[in-house]
Amino acid sequence: MKQKIKMGMIGGGNGSFIGAVHRIAANLDGQIDLVCGCFSGTPSVSVASGRNLFLPEGRIYNSYQEMIEEEAKLLEAERMDFVSIVTPNHVHFEPAMMALKHGFHVVLDKPVTYTLEEAKALREQVKVSGKLFALTHTYTGYPMVKEARTRVLRGDIGKVRRIYVEYPQGWLYSDCAGVNKQAAWRVDPKRSGKAGCMGDIGTHAFNLVEYITGLKAIELCAELNTFVPGRLLDDDGAMLIRYEGDAKGVLTASQIAVGEENALKIRIYGTKGGLEWCQEEPNTMWMKWPDRPREMIRTSNGYMSEMAAHNSRTPGGHPEGYIEAFANIYRNFALTLQAMKEGKEPSSLCLDFPSVQEGVRGMQFIETVVASSNSDKKWVKMVD
Numbered sequence: 444m445k446q447k448i449k450m451g452m453i454g455g456g457n458g459s460f461i462g463a464v465h466r467i468a469a470n471l472d473g474q475i476d477l478v479c480g481c482f483s484g485t486p487s488v489s490v491a492s493g494r495n496l497f498l499p500e501g502r503i504y505n506s507y508q509e510m511i512e513e514e515a516k517l518l519e520a521e522r523m524d525f526v527s528i529v530t531p532n533h534v535h536f537e538p539a540m541m542a543l544k545h546g547f548h549v550v551l552d553k554p555v556t557y558t559l560e561e562a563k564a565l566r567e568q569v570k571v572s573g574k575l576f577a578l579t580h581t582y583t584g585y586p587m588v589k590e591a592r593t594r595v596l597r598g599d600i601g602k603v604r605r606i607y608v609e610y611p612q613g614w615l616y617s618d619c620a621g622v623n624k625q626a627a628w629r630v631d632p633k634r635s636g637k638a639g640c641m642g643d644i645g646t647h648a649f650n651l652v653e654y655i656t657g658l659k660a661i662e663l664c665a666e667l668n669t670f671v672p673g674r675l676l677d678d679d680g681a682m683l684i685r686y687e688g689d690a691k692g693v694l695t696a697s698q699i700a701v702g703e704e705n706a707l708k709i710r711i712y713g714t715k716g717g718l719e720w721c722q723e724e725p726n727t728m729w730m731k732w733p734d735r736p737r738e739m740i741r742t743s744n745g746y747m748s749e750m751a752a753h754n755s756r757t758p759g760g761h762p763e764g765y766i767e768a769f770a771n772i773y774r775n776f777a778l779t780l781q782a783m784k785e786g787k788e789p790s791s792l793c794l795d796f797p798s799v800q801e802g803v804r805g806m807q808f809i810e811t812v813v814a815s816s817n818s819d820k821k822w823v824k825m826v827d
Contacts, residue, residue, distance in 0.1 A: 456482030555802025601715030639676025
């Protein structure tokens, strides 16, 4: 008899934004149950958070080390199958590595680690362990992003020539780190890493391009800016990017664009046509042609690709957004894990979720952007 996939969580306690998002997304399709957790590095907060989630006292842990060790002692039918790690960047690597070494699959928030060296070590451990690893690059989960990928890869717009991707937010336009928990760790290099805005949202824009086009960035020329006085990390930046196949790109990301909410937008132009998608209008994609009017493509219609249809839940006209995109990553991960438990081969549709390799690419991007911005040479090849 099939059982639900059992999830543990590290981080995401009371007051956490992203922890709640992960739990809702994991629960959306009825495939996954939260069975245990260490929700904070402060034991009292972890216990209070676990109680609020109605977990039994014996499955609420005071540290992630205790949680992984104790869960590994339980019978397979009782212990967690995988752990979801939703901590700040500097607490990604060690719990993920420990979980893999103790035989648990991992879902990890992005960016994958604090440094590129950690990302590479984690990639090696995933390979050695044979365990599943998913990285929550949320925007790849949108049905219309799946449709865009399908259309670009099958050649609908021809050979890709030019890519524009932008991700403006405005919430960090002032020095709010003292009163905003979410801002505090993102602007702290000891917790966030080498990059601020580019590590937080620039990595999403970078990943979105590589996912939709299938093209890898080769080199880039970047400028990072810090506009808020006293801030130690970038809050804005832009770059030119050269991709495989002679495609050229422009990527901008900012968290001081006053009045903007979450305006991630991508435009891709090929030899035969172009396409455009905006995260704030996620159900719509525009196809553009040289000899006829532009087409408005909408989700949940009969003309959608198999990949987009697999990741759609509602009839046309009913918005599917951020939570559903997050949930698609969890559902595909759970379906893949379920197939493995049953000794079956997971389908290509189920395997369509970001992996540790996308995590390494993200960290290579951060390293290269920072190196380029600090260099007089400017054009810098993607760090290996």
